[in-house]
Each structure stands twice: as structure tokens, then as C-alpha cells.
Amino acid sequence: MNELQKEEITKALHDCMEACNYCYDACLEEDDVKMMSACIRLDRECADICGYTEQAIARDSAFVDEFLKVCALICRACEDECRQHDHDHCQHCADMCKRCADICEEFTA
Amino acid sequence: MNELQKEEITKALHDCMEACNYCYDACLEEDDVKMMSACIRLDRECADICGYTEQAIARDSAFVDEFLKVCALICRACEDECRQHDHDHCQHCADMCKRCADICEEFTA
């Protein structure tokens, strides 16, 4: 992973972490929270693994590839769930998850 | 902090982390998720800081006291919220949060 790739992946992970946490918070404020329960769960999962992977890249971990693979999987699951909801925060989160999953997959292909 | 205190605090933190995560999961399965939204939020906050503080104690961090103080505050907030709900998982979580907050406060007094 060169410096440019590091920056690109880190930015995607960071944007995704922020979008997931924002969506998590917003979902808990919705009128119909029950409908958002899978989304809330996945937002937390995705925010946590993205934050974790950012740290791993920053410390030049020997296991970055493994983290990126798990991260891609969780981002994809979060994207799929968020995409089903019309709320702006869900659609934005789905976009950030998609971009992050694409980059993680591309890098570990 | 001697070895016995370390064990006692670590156990309280660990039990609290597990009870909070269990409660978080169970709250998201309740019929009225909306009523549980503050509880869900605090469960995540509390589980995260308890897990964090366990790690800090294990690595003999120089900042254990600071983490314990924040931890006590969050445990107390989570206890207060959980106590208001009749679900078994909330009452159990409130008990574990209370015990953890008591121990953290006692140790940092």
C-alpha cells in the first residue's frame, strides 16, 4: 500500500465511519425506530470496524488486508440495509458504505 | 491498584460490558423500540467505555484513574436510564452498571 492508496482508503473509511455514526444517531430519533433496528445495528458494526481499520492502517499493521476484507463485507451489508430506507441519512450512509466497500474490495482483490 | 483490586474492577467492568451489550441487543428486539432509544444509546456508550477501561487496566496505563472516573459517570447514567424500564435485561443491566459505578467511584475517591 503506497502513501496515496493509504490516504484514499483512510478517507473512505473515515467518511464511512462518520456517516454510519450520524445515521445511527438519526435512526434513533426517527418516529418509527422499530423499522430502523437492523440499520442501527449495522451502523454501529460498520462505524466500529471502519474506525478499527483506520487505526490499523495508521500503525502499519501486518493484518490490514484481513481487516479490509471484513470491513468490505460489513460495509456491503450496511449499504444494503440503508439503501432500503428513504431517509436522507440512510441514503447518504449507503453511498459512503458503497464507496468504502468498493475501495476495500479493490485493494484486497 | 493491587492485584486483588485489579481483578475486582476488571470483573465489574467486564460484567457491565456484557450486560450493556446484551441489553442493547434485547432493546432492539422489543416491540416498542422507540421507548428504548435512550437505553440503546447509553448501552453502547457504557459497553464501549467499560471495554476500553478493561484494556487500559490490563496494559497498566498511566491514565486508569481518568478512565475510571469517566466510566463511573457513564455507568451511573446508564443505570438511571435502565432502571426506568421493567424488562429483565434492563433491570439486570442497571444492577451491573450500579455495581461497576460503585467500584469505580470507590477506587477513585
Place this chain on the structure above:
Amino acid sequence: MNELQKEEITKALHDCMEACNYCYDACLEEDDVKMMSACIRLDRECADICGYTEQAIARDSAFVDEFLKVCALICRACEDECRQHDHDHCQHCADMCKRCADICEEFTA
């Protein structure tokens, strides 16, 4: 994963997290820290992923299997490194990493 398995895995992860953090701390106190640098790195990696996986199990994450697989890999790497050093903390850490890796592998086989 039934309740008994959950307890067994959680205990192995927790013991491993504690042994790794203890070893990390002790390695940084050794006379020849340079010789321990790979060990220090792996101790942090292993403590972090074990703590992360404990939280995932506690919240009944849908991605526990993926975390256990990565965890097994990192525990094995940490075991291999620690085993090469005669210090008690390294040998104990290697034992805890081995047990944790065995259980993670067994469960995800």
C-alpha cells in the same frame, strides 16, 4: 453459538487480551527492548482484536465468525513470536494465544 460456547470463547478471548497487554507492558520494561519489538507490536494487535471480538460476541453481532477467523490468525502470529522468547510473560502469553487460537479455529471450522 450456545451460551456455554459463548462463555468458553469469551473467557479465552479475555484471558488472551489480558496476557497480551501484560506482555506488552513487560516487554517495554525489558533490558533489551529492541529484541522485543515484534512482540510488542503483536501484543497490541492481539489485545485489540480479542477485546473487539469479545464485544462483538456480547452484542450478538452477525459478523462473529469473521472476527473469530481474523482473531485466530492474529493469536497464532502472536503465539509464534512470543514462544521464541524465554521471559515468563512471553511464554504465558504464547500459552493464552494458543488456547484462544485453538478455540477460535475449532468454532469456525
Place this chain on the structure above:
Amino acid sequence: MNELQKEEITKALHDCMEACNYCYDACLEEDDVKMMSACIRLDRECADICGYTEQAIARDSAFVDEFLKVCALICRACEDECRQHDHDHCQHCADMCKRCADICEEFTA
């Protein structure tokens, strides 16, 4: 905390997390690792709490102020230690820790 402040603090935390992890990694590669042991420890402490606080801000945690206070304290300790070493990675890390501590203190004053 308004959106602009959120961005400013998040950027400072993120830059600090990256500088600390980079410094941690580089310290472990130095010839005299023993001399860097306090730095390695503080780099990990500081990277972890900065990453934690970023997540807390992103999910609009009710405890952001408490995290920022602890974060400022740890950043200041890491700055003081790094400043004593001539390595570029230590001096850069000290700068990022200083900026982050300043912003955290300013915001929680």
C-alpha cells in the same frame, strides 16, 4: 458544538491519531528502542483515545466533553514525551499532540 467546531476538532483528533500511530511504528524501528519505550506507550494511549473521541463526536455522544478532557490530558503527556526526542516522527507527533490538546482544552474551557 456546531458543525464547524465538530470538523475542526475531528480533524485535530484524526491528525493526532495518525501521527501517534506513525510515531509508534517508527519508534519500534529505531536503533535504541529502549530509549523510546515511554514514547511507544504514550503513542498507543494517545492514538486510542483520539480514535475513541472521534467516534464519540460522530455519534453525538452525551459524554463528548468528558472524553475531550481526558484526551487533552493524554495528548499533553504525549507531546511532552515526544518533544524530548529529536526524531522527525517524534517532533511531528509532538506538534500534532499540541494542536489537538490546545483545541480540546479550548473547547472544554
